Amino acid sequence: MLENRRLLRVLRRTVVQAVPTILGIIVLNFLLLKLAPGDAADVMAGEFGAATEETMVMLRQRFGLDVPVLQQLLAYLGNLAQFSLGQSPRYGMPVSELIGQRLPSTLMLMGMALAIALGIGIALGTAMALTAGRWPDRVLSVVSLIFYSVPGFWIGLMLIVLFSVKLGWLPSGGQETIGAGLTGIDYVLDRLKHMILPATSLALFYVAIYGRLTRAAVLEVASQDYVRTAAAKGLPPLAVTLRHIVRNALLPVTTLAGIHLGGILGGAVVVETVYSWPGLGRLAFESVMRRDFNVLLGVLLLSSFLVIIANTLVDLLHAWLDPRVEVR
Amino acid sequence: MSKAPLLDVSGLTIAFPGGTPVADFGFRVAAGETVAVVGESGSGKSLTALAIMRLLPRTARIATGTVRFQGRDLFALPEPEMRKVRGREIAMIFQEPMTSLNPVLTVGKQIAEVLRLHEGLSAESARKRAIELLDLVRVADPHRRVDDFPHRLSGGMRQRVMIAMAVACTPKLLIADEPTTALDVTIQAQVLDLLESLRRDLGMALMLITHDLGIVGQWADRVVVMYAGRGAEEAEAAALLGDPLHPYTRGLLAASPRLDASLHYTAGTLREIPGSISSAIGEPGCPFVPRCPLAQPSCRTAPPPLMPVRPGRLLACPPVAATLEPIDAAAVGR
Numbered sequence: 334m335l336e337n338r339r340l341l342r343v344l345r346r347t348v349v350q351a352v353p354t355i356l357g358i359i360v361l362n363f364l365l366l367k368l369a370p371g372d373a374a375d376v377m378a379g380e381f382g383a384a385t386e387e388t389m390v391m392l393r394q395r396f397g398l399d400v401p402v403l404q405q406l407l408a409y410l411g412n413l414a415q416f417s418l419g420q421s422p423r424y425g426m427p428v429s430e431l432i433g434q435r436l437p438s439t440l441m442l443m444g445m446a447l448a449i450a451l452g453i454g455i456a457l458g459t460a461m462a463l464t465a466g467r468w469p470d471r472v473l474s475v476v477s478l479i480f481y482s483v484p485g486f487w488i489g490l491m492l493i494v495l496f497s498v499k500l501g502w503l504p505s506g507g508q509e510t511i512g513a514g515l516t517g518i519d520y521v522l523d524r525l526k527h528m529i530l531p532a533t534s535l536a537l538f539y540v541a542i543y544g545r546l547t548r549a550a551v552l553e554v555a556s557q558d559y560v561r562t563a564a565a566k567g568l569p570p571l572a573v574t575l576r577h578i579v580r581n582a583l584l585p586v587t588t589l590a591g592i593h594l595g596g597i598l599g600g601a602v603v604v605e606t607v608y609s610w611p612g613l614g615r616l617a618f619e620s621v622m623r624r625d626f627n628v629l630l631g632v633l634l635l636s637s638f639l640v641i642i643a644n645t646l647v648d649l650l651h652a653w654l655d656p657r658v659e660v661r
Numbered sequence: 662m663s664k665a666p667l668l669d670v671s672g673l674t675i676a677f678p679g680g681t682p683v684a685d686f687g688f689r690v691a692a693g694e695t696v697a698v699v700g701e702s703g704s705g706k707s708l709t710a711l712a713i714m715r716l717l718p719r720t721a722r723i724a725t726g727t728v729r730f731q732g733r734d735l736f737a738l739p740e741p742e743m744r745k746v747r748g749r750e751i752a753m754i755f756q757e758p759m760t761s762l763n764p765v766l767t768v769g770k771q772i773a774e775v776l777r778l779h780e781g782l783s784a785e786s787a788r789k790r791a792i793e794l795l796d797l798v799r800v801a802d803p804h805r806r807v808d809d810f811p812h813r814l815s816g817g818m819r820q821r822v823m824i825a826m827a828v829a830c831t832p833k834l835l836i837a838d839e840p841t842t843a844l845d846v847t848i849q850a851q852v853l854d855l856l857e858s859l860r861r862d863l864g865m866a867l868m869l870i871t872h873d874l875g876i877v878g879q880w881a882d883r884v885v886v887m888y889a890g891r892g893a894e895e896a897e898a899a900a901l902l903g904d905p906l907h908p909y910t911r912g913l914l915a916a917s918p919r920l921d922a923s924l925h926y927t928a929g930t931l932r933e934i935p936g937s938i939s940s941a942i943g944e945p946g947c948p949f950v951p952r953c954p955l956a957q958p959s960c961r962t963a964p965p966p967l968m969p970v971r972p973g974r975l976l977a978c979p980p981v982a983a984t985l986e987p988i989d990a991a992a993v994g995r
Contacts, residue, residue, distance in 0.1 A: 557760065558755060558757055558760040558761040559760065559761055559762055559763040559764070561716060561755070561761075562755065562761045562762065562763075562823070562826075563763070563774075564716055564747070565714055565716060565747055565748060565752070565753045565755075566747065566748040566774060566775045566778065566826065567744040567745060567746070567747035567748035567749060567775070567778060567779065568744070568748075568774070568778060569741075569744060572778075576763075576766075576774075577763050577766075580763075580765055580766075581763070581764070581765055654765060655764070655765055656764070656765060656810040656812070657764055657810070657812050
């Protein structure tokens with residue numbers, strides 16, 4: 334009862350803060366993109382090889398690019414108020430439809446990457462802390478430093494070389510075997526197999542971060558008085574570690590994971606390109622190249638929503654994990 | 662010696678890389694009695710308690726000594742066996758109730774944890790028992806409190822929760838490491854009263870670690886005075902307070918403020934023992950020599966052992982012992 338009221342308060346506060354944040358993001362993004370030289374009409378004209386003055390005017394008129402920037406912004410906001418993200422001049426279809434096609438793939442990739450990063454990172458960090466100063470800690474520290482410092486695209490390429498080219502265990506790209514017509518459990522397994530490499534390349538950087546963070550948190554919590562109390566109860570080391578140490582050490586890790594969600598989306602751009610993964614990241618990248626700003630704005634808006642939703646979830650998780658979090 | 666004591670610590674030496682904070686220390690606790698271990702900060706009281714529980718920090722090493730509990734050598738027990746002793750036969754409560762409870766688990770769960778571990782209770786019956794225990798340690802409204810998180814409780818309440826956790830499996834020995842130091846004076850008396858009544862009702866022995874001699878007189882049967890990791894004096898509480906023999910004990914008593922209407926702090930300065938306990942480091946003889954008014958050259962050669970000087974009374978001070986009437990060693994019974 335009390336618990337639920339506390340969580341509801343967290344939720345309400347987040348929503349109140351989210352609205353101005355999102356509005357600010359839209360306006361800022363819109364104006365920033367307008368600073369970029371060229372527009373969709375220029376790119377299209379470039380691809381045609383040549384275009385007359387009249388064609389350009391016509392294109393701009395059709396895309397609504399012929400009016401002053403402020404008016405374009407107002408028109409865009411007007412569209413948004415009607416829950417429309419506008420049309421893509423390039424694809425000639427509604428932006429929401431384009432994004433809708435790509436969103437599930439990216440969400441799955443991000444979810445899997447985050448799960449790998451948290452799962453392995455926390456396990457790694459706990460193992461490092463419990464052996465602090467001895468050789469397993471040293472070895473794992475070096476490994477996590479490598480994960481941390483090597484760029485994601487390189488790791489992606491190396492994983493492809495090893496697991497796809499040399500060993501042939503895993504597919505090197507795409508998100509499903511095209512034309513295989515798999516159903517049921519085979520389909521799920523096929524999708525999972527396609528996801529392992531991209532999700533791992535995306536996750537390794539964060540594995541390193543969560544590993545280091547968990548190590549520090551576990552070391553700090555392990556010296557707390559209540560851990561001694563738990564040992565004095567006669568609990569075996571595993572129970573002390575899981576129930577009393579890791580549970581408390583998770584608090585800072587969850588906070589950081591929420592903040593990282595935006596960063597993972599950014600990393601997805603690179604990884605999706607390397608693995609030809611049909612996701613939002615690649616869509617965003619392509620729309621930058623094509624000056625397809627409506628699509629890009631839609632992607633940016635959606636990702637800010639994602640980050641805000643993720644942060645809310647983290648706040649809720651935090652309030653649930655740590656009863657001392659009282660919302661003022 | 663009539664029967665074997667419940668707890669028999671002898672020759673305990675705890676070594677850290679930088680020194681030996683407890684050296685050749687020993688004492689006994691009989692079933693059902695309250696033994697106070699007294700000494701100033703840094704005298705090794707808490708380390709001794711942790712050594713009995715085998716919960717010393719990793720850098721510490723037990724160099725010599727044995728701890729016998731009900732005849733069993735605790736230092737020789739394999740770790741899984743030792744875990745069955747902890748919390749079930751010997752329980753411990755700590756000085757800091759504010760930090761000794763896990764902040765993310767309800768107090769009910771933390772009490773239930775020990776019951777489920779040692780008595781194999783189901784979650785439901787452990788919860789029921791936790792409520793009964795909260796009631797036993799006189800926490801008001803235990804049905805509601807059982808679901809509270811520690812940060813919602815006051816220091817005194819938390820210490821009661823710690824006590825509930827400690828007595829959950831009716832241990833034979835409860836080690837209370839300065840259980841009231843962090844509490845208000847009024848709460849102190851309540852908590853000590855509670856410990857005393859639980860000791861009587863549950864038939865536990867109580868090892869009460871304290872630096873407060875006021876507590877000793879009221880709640881302890883016997884007192885062991887520790888200085889710099891060694892035993893200085895051991896006696897019945899009344900005898901020790903009425904007639905302290907060791908110069909350190911005398912100094913401690915003289916330094917205790919007394920509540921006396923005719924005395925005001927302006928009437929005279931509070932007496933202190935000159936110097937500090939750190940002067941004992943590297944002292945080859947009696948650790949108290951640098952601060953002792955009775956120090957003699959012979960005190961500096963070797964640390965004096967605890968010797969029986971009167972029935973039920975041990976003293977580690979040869980100069981003082983020499984001034985006492987010689988006793989018949991057989992009558993001392995030790």
